[in-house]
Amino acid sequence: MRYIMMMFWGAIFGFIVGFIGSSLTHTTFVPIQAVGTAVVFAIALGFVPALLNWSEKLSTK
Numbered sequence: 001m002r003y004i005m006m007m008f009w010g011a012i013f014g015f016i017v018g019f020i021g022s023s024l025t026h027t028t029f030v031p032i033q034a035v036g037t038a039v040v041f042a043i044a045l046g047f048v049p050a051l052l053n054w055s056e057k058l059s060t061k
Contacts, residue, residue, distance in 0.1 A: 014038020
């Protein structure tokens with residue numbers, strides 16, 4: 001459930017950031033590209049806490 005919520009809010013955030021970014025750079029807004037990039041980034045960030053916990057366990061041995 002946690003990853004589904006991260007993907008959902010990542011898509012919303014990516015849509016907004018992509019729209020504002022395309023307006024600022026005067027480029028064409030491609031919603032699928034903005035949302036897809038944000039979802040992939042949200043999934044990648046979702047694994048950071050697990051990786052940090054894993055590296056902490058290795059350093060305490």
